[in-house]
Amino acid sequence: MNTTLRTEGLTKIWGAFKANSDVSLTFAPGARHALIGPNGAGKTTFINLLTGALPATAGKVFFGDREITGLPQHQRVKLGMTRTFQINTLFAGLTVLESIILAISEREGLQTAWYKTVEQQTAAIEEAGQLLTTLKLSADANTVTRNLPYGKQRLVEIALALATKPKVLLLDEPAAGIPSAESAELFEVIAQLPREVTIVFIEHDMGLVFRFAERITVMVGGKVFTEGTPAEIAADKRVKEVYLGEAEHEE
Ligand SMILES: Nc1ncnc2c1ncn2[C@@H]1O[C@H](COP(=O)(O)OP(=O)(O)OP(=O)(O)O)[C@@H](O)[C@H]1O
Numbered sequence: 001m002n003t004t005l006r007t008e009g010l011t012k013i014w015g016a017f018k019a020n021s022d023v024s025l026t027f028a029p030g031a032r033h034a035l036i037g038p039n040g041a042g043k044t045t046f047i048n049l050l051t052g053a054l055p056a057t058a059g060k061v062f063f064g065d066r067e068i069t070g071l072p073q074h075q076r077v078k079l080g081m082t083r084t085f086q087i088n089t090l091f092a093g094l095t096v097l098e099s100i101i102l103a104i105s106e107r108e109g110l111q112t113a114w115y116k117t118v119e120q121q122t123a124a125i126e127e128a129g130q131l132l133t134t135l136k137l138s139a140d141a142n143t144v145t146r147n148l149p150y151g152k153q154r155l156v157e158i159a160l161a162l163a164t165k166p167k168v169l170l171l172d173e174p175a176a177g178i179p180s181a182e183s184a185e186l187f188e189v190i191a192q193l194p195r196e197v198t199i200v201f202i203e204h205d206m207g208l209v210f211r212f213a214e215r216i217t218v219m220v221g222g223k224v225f226t227e228g229t230p231a232e233i234a235a236d237k238r239v240k241e242v243y244l245g246e247a248e249h250e251e
Pocket of ligand 1: 014017019037038039040041042043044045046
């Protein structure tokens with residue numbers, strides 16, 4: 001299946017306020033695509049419209065050939081579109097390995113099954129082991145998640161999202177609230193995730209954006225301002241005026 005994620009004229013209106021206005025974007029399979037823009041530009045709203053956390057006022061979302069605009073969130077996850085969620089209290093009290101096995105069991109519909117075959121259990125443990133390796137968490141497998149540094153907790157959240165076997169992974173400021181040394185490490189791991197997974201991320205740290213994104217969309221005032229490669233965006237004087245100049249001042 002063609003797994004391109006695409007929007008057409010996506011719009012979200014609250015009262016008289018247009019949080020997203022006619023947003024038409026295409027995310028190619030395997031893309032590392034950043035969404036940037038000033039505070040309040042509508043980036044999180046856009047991700048919420050993609051995942052189905054918010055209903056769109058107008059416009060369409062397509063996942064491959066299928067229109068998914070009205071599809072509930074959990075069905076979009078089943079199709080292969082997922083985002084990270086903060087680890088809840090249940091997961092925080094489990095070890096990293098237990099959490100990941102639980103997420104895999106949930107995907108397979110085994111979580112509440114009173115009987116699991118040895119094959120099912122072995123397959124889940126093997127898959128969890130591979131996810132731990134991918135996310136460089138093997139040494140932390142038996143640590144209770146809440147005792148990990150924040151940067152590693154973010155990696156566990158990504159592992160839990162990957163356990164749903166996504167084709168598209170949406171990350172809303174994955175490095176928010178963690179020390180900058182850890183955030184670079186976090187992005188190194190994200191950058192090495194398998195190419196089958198398309199990654200769309202919101203990030204305010206321009207160092208990380210220009211290091212890890214291969215395509216950048218700039219949003220301003222709920223609209224797409226421009227889109228291009230990192231080199232094109234860096235050279236765009238208008239982007240400097242509306243955003244990058246401001247972002248540089250903030251640092
Ligand atoms: N439930 C809501 N009702 C009304 N307005 C809202 C609601 N949620 C968000 N907004 C407004 O929509 C605008 C876009 O918000 P959004 O969070 O999408 O921007 P953002 O680009 O992600 O910003 P930031 O970079 O600060 O996270 C903001 O002005 C915000 O105040």
